[in-house]
Amino acid sequence: MQRSDTVLKQVMAAFERDSHLKLHNHPIHMNFDGDVLTVAGEVPDIASKKRLLQLTRIHSEGSDLVDQLRVTANPPVGDGELRARICERLAQAVDFRNCVICARIKGQLEVLRGTIDEAGNDGSGVMEVTVEDGVVTLTGQVISLSHRRLASVTAWWVGGCRDVVNLLELVPAEADGDDEISEALHLVLETDQRVRAEQITINVENHRITLGGWVATDAERRQAEQDAWCLDAIDGVVNRIQVRA
Structure with a gap:
């Protein structure tokens, strides 16, 4: 063999x-x-x-x-529509309100919000979205690891995404670790209106996430786990959330 x-x-x-x-x-x-x-x-x-x-x-x-x-994208979504949906979702996100949002369309850069000159301003940043065959590539710069991870999750939340390649740089640089993963997941769960973040506990050890607490439905339990799996640079997710009517 x-x-x-x-x-x-x-x-x-x-x-x-x-x-x-x-x-x-x-x-x-x-x-x-x-x-x-x-x-x-x-x-x-x-x-x-x-x-x-x-x-x-x-x-x-x-x-x-x-x-x-x-x-698998079910139903499938065209690259142009998927790119537009992701850019709109990023532009609406409170945590990216200071970011310049751009799209790469047929090799040409289109600035959808802000100006490139603003990208280097303190507290700002820039995100460029490219989509090819359902694969989303994020480039540019953001201000923290939590923002970097939230950008990936935001792309995954848009239906039709087949993969996310996150090439966003951190300015300033930041060391990664369990605390940073926990912080990012807290931010993601608080952003996702489909789950009640205050009822979910998070423990991260050696980049492995364990979820606890309780939720009202099995769908909410699954969504919290999916949110955790969407994070970049993790080594696994254990879902111990209980469902209570």
Whole structure:
């Protein structure tokens, strides 16, 4: 059996055991090129994507990964419409009220709010949104890790997004860690009107998030977990939120 087939078999077995989900309708492919492993395919949601990548890192024994996993868009959304929705959502977000919002359209930069000259002002920043085949790329600069992570989550919240590549820079630079992840998730849950953030507890250890507390519905419980999985640079999510009528 080829090395990639062995890793794929181990990853899929661990995925089904840990998540209790099967991906028979979402074929996953892996291919080694030297010590670089490319992971490709379609998955139903961001949680499945992050879980598969995490398990692949474990079972490929430190190989460099090329992530070509995409989340299925149902229904599919055209790149232009998706770009417009994301730019509008970012422009409406209170935490990005001082950011210049731009879109890259057919190679041309279009400033949708503010001016490029304002991007360097204290307390400001700039975000440029590019969409190609449902993959959203964010470039520019923001003022904190929480804002950087919130930008990714905001893109994921817009239906039709297949992946998010966050290349936003931090000005000034900021060291990452468990406290920063916890702070970002508090901000995300407070921003998401579908959950009641005050009833959810967050614990982060070694970049792994554990959610606790209680909510009124199973849908709210799932949404809080999805919000956590949408964060960049995390190593997993454990959902211990209870549902109470």
